[in-house]
Amino acid sequence: MVDREALVAEFCELVQIDSPSGGEGTIMAVLAANLEALGLATTRDQAGERIGAETGNLIAKLPATDPGRPVVMLNAHVDTVQPGQGIVPVVEEDTIRSAGETVLGADDKAGVAVILAAVRELLTAPFPHGEVQVVFTIAEEIGLYGAQYLDYSLLSPNYAFVLDGGAQVGEITAGAPSARKMTWKVHGVAAHAGVHPERGTNAIQLAAQAIAAMRLGRLDEETTANIGHIEGGLARNIVPDYCEVWGEARSHCEDKLEAQVAHMRECFRSAAAAYPEGRVEDQVETSYRRFRLSEDDEVVRVAMTAATNLGHTPVLKIGGGGSDANVFNERGIPAVICACGAQGAHSTAETAIISAMVSAVEWLVEAIRVSGQR
Numbered sequence: 001m002v003d004r005e006a007l008v009a010e011f012c013e014l015v016q017i018d019s020p021s022g023g024e025g026t027i028m029a030v031l032a033a034n035l036e037a038l039g040l041a042t043t044r045d046q047a048g049e050r051i052g053a054e055t056g057n058l059i060a061k062l063p064a065t066d067p068g069r070p071v072v073m074l075n076a077h078v079d080t081v082q083p084g085q086g087i088v089p090v091v092e093e094d095t096i097r098s099a100g101e102t103v104l105g106a107d108d109k110a111g112v113a114v115i116l117a118a119v120r121e122l123l124t125a126p127f128p129h130g131e132v133q134v135v136f137t138i139a140e141e142i143g144l145y146g147a148q149y150l151d152y153s154l155l156s157p158n159y160a161f162v163l164d165g166g167a168q169v170g171e172i173t174a175g176a177p178s179a180r181k182m183t184w185k186v187h188g189v190a191a192h193a194g195v196h197p198e199r200g201t202n203a204i205q206l207a208a209q210a211i212a213a214m215r216l217g218r219l220d221e222e223t224t225a226n227i228g229h230i231e232g233g234l235a236r237n238i239v240p241d242y243c244e245v246w247g248e249a250r251s252h253c254e255d256k257l258e259a260q261v262a263h264m265r266e267c268f269r270s271a272a273a274a275y276p277e278g279r280v281e282d283q284v285e286t287s288y289r290r291f292r293l294s295e296d297d298e299v300v301r302v303a304m305t306a307a308t309n310l311g312h313t314p315v316l317k318i319g320g321g322g323s324d325a326n327v328f329n330e331r332g333i334p335a336v337i338c339a340c341g342a343q344g345a346h347s348t349a350e351t352a353i354i355s356a357m358v359s360a361v362e363w364l365v366e367a368i369r370v371s372g373q374r
């Protein structure tokens, strides 16, 4: 039986420890101590040094009681988005929210709390299970850096459950898009706007022309694109000689993504061509790569079976965002994103649903019970 009061208490304790991306030192120390108190061996990897964060990823292993069964990795990220300092959790019946000034941090401390509670259940589980490898990652929110620099040589999972989903237990995210981020540095020529405007080349106008010609938003059911940031110019009376534009594109189809990125770059190129003195430098980076699992994949089958066994309706979903699961799949670890009781992530209206967190723990324990079951 999941101890609801203990789960709520632990969650509330965790969200009160500030853990912005890169500043996860304190919370990782607390989590390591909690896991060690349960008798698990813990290690910290070098990811923190690689990216200039306070600590690396935390890895803890619960030994198998039946080594013939799959090794299951459980993951949640411990960093939270802004505004996320000084979080005050408020418990109201079945809901936990922030006092209003900050996010709650259920993304993803609900996942962390669910994993800790599941490990506690497994310690006295009346059924055999394979090794459980707990991985708490850093710096997910700023670019999946913890997962990217995770020391995979310390791990050997057959598959992974990423507890970073919503509040509907049984909902399993089995696919996510690829994403590229783009930066354009637009160069024009500065001039006095009133005296010699003809000597100038307006970098902001050049960028505006490029963006106005661009296909953006939802392009088809698999593909989206956005221009999210623009800055440049010095004063009202100077023709601006520089501006910078940030954009992104995502697609579940690699070819469509390539085509969209090429289109966005071409818009800037042809806009620049219309301005003899204009020049554009662009930079394209891969943010993360797509994945798509199906019911043929063991991790999906196990996740769905566990949901069905507990009376939840399993729902396979394809997500529109990136998460550590993208990186795990890219590294050859089949990973799905599962519900952890969190709702309304990345806003001050974020909540955790206590009954959903309890169900998520029960589901996770069940998923480990049915792993490798014949």
Ligand SMILES: [Zn+2]
Pocket: 077, 107, 108, 140, 164
């Ligand atoms: Zn998250």
